[in-house]
Amino acid sequence: MNTIGDFAKLGRVSVRMLRHYDSIGLLTPSRTDPHSGYRFYEMSQLNRLNRIVALKDLGLRLDEVRQIVDNELTGSDLRAMLRLRRAEIESQIRDDQFRLARVEARLRLIESEDGMSTPSITTKTVAPTQNVGLRALAASPTNEDIGPIIRPLYPRVVEALHAARVTPVGPSVAYYSPAPEESEDAVWIHATFPVLSESVDGLETFEIPGGEVASLIHRGAMDSIDSAYQNLNRWVTDQGLTLTGQGRETYLEIADDEADWVTEVQVDFVR
Template identity: 45%
Template sequence: MFSIGDFAALGRVSVRMLRHYDSIGLIRPARVDQFSGYRFYTAAQLTLLNRVLALKDLGFTLQQVQTLIDEKVDVGELRGMLRLRRAQLAEEMAAGTARLALVDARLRMIETEGHMNTGDVILKTVPPVRVAELSAPASSYDGPDISEALTPLYPQLIERMESQGVTMTGPPMAYYLPAPKGPGDESITVHAAFPITGEVPADPGFAVVDLPGIERAATLLHHGPMSEAFRTGQAIARWIDDSGYQTVGTGFAREIYLDCPMDDLSKWITEMQVAVTPGT
């Protein structure tokens, strides 16, 4: 099982959203600790989460979503609804393009329910690495919030590294850390990084960080734009559950951008790494 924080991270939604869904009876935790009150979820509940988010993307209210879920809308009906929404989005402003891609991705997730392939997940040790990095705040781990904060950091970092004569020695990467300002705050810090070696001049305009290694990382290659990274995150979650492991720390994935052609996001290849430990 996963804590509410880990389940939110692996499902790419917010903890606040999951708590609200619990309060209205939309997605109940699989177990609630009777002493601490902590909520726990299973990877199998990602199926319900996918349906809820797909219906929300169609524009249904949560009350309407609850009714449709209770009526057990099947994949065929959802497919028809999503295709109708696709046609509507195609006629809207360019800002709707990102949301359209997300609808398509949720549809693909729903259509693979029951036979999601997790056989390509590799458990491996990730060595420590020294990186040059820039960081920025994001209001949550939701995809659009991450992209808005993270994307501008890479060209800034490249420019500052070049001005200092610092050369990258590996592919770009990203990692995430919680940065709550108070109870209920889901803000995070996004870190854009490049592996480096050797000496770095004083005050280079970026941070130099020694990232610790990961003793056991469940890793899987994500193919396509990072707006659809939840597909790979959920495949890793199912593997973790099926293999008797549990996440370590925040549950946020470390992302290694192996191939990133800027003219075609569909051809991106990203390795996602989630720290795990054998379950107790």
């Protein structure tokens, strides 16, 4: 037998929590002294306590926890539930980190508005190219909608190129085009590489159109790419030109630290 204090230490919980679980009938002591009221627990009850704590950490209400542990949840069942919850939490953390990065990038953009120097913007005519890759639909051209979609695309493209033993002949290009057939804000995202092969198993072949573009070099992480597009779009508009809604990013230098990336950003326009 273990006193409530010793059992709390064994289970890494508080005495107060054990008293509460007793009061609601979730974990009743093996014996309660009728004179002193002291509670005593068997070592075998530690299994039930571990399940209660694990299920509570999954976000379940205590009445839901009671139903599950009373039905004698097996260790394998609990492990499966915990693994699922772990994956959900990890996904939420990634989403929150990406959201935080966007907020910080927008804040930096706002803070630098007054002292913002004019970036070096050039115009040029680009030739049409044929690249291979994958595409997906984003709800809008915002970093918030594009980021979570384009990031998983590139590992799939690289894996397919590796499996086909095809080596790109230039830097990767992300190409964006409006998708009015879906909605007024939707855009197609194309994650591509230039290759010599006409086709690659598992990948699509895309004709990236040529035309006149405004271009600048962006140095830094992709969560701050909005500033590049704002500068380009503002410059095109100020020149009395018309944006087509098409744009591309050519990843000139990819480093382990995204802050060291060098990306050429282009937006298409017509006169």
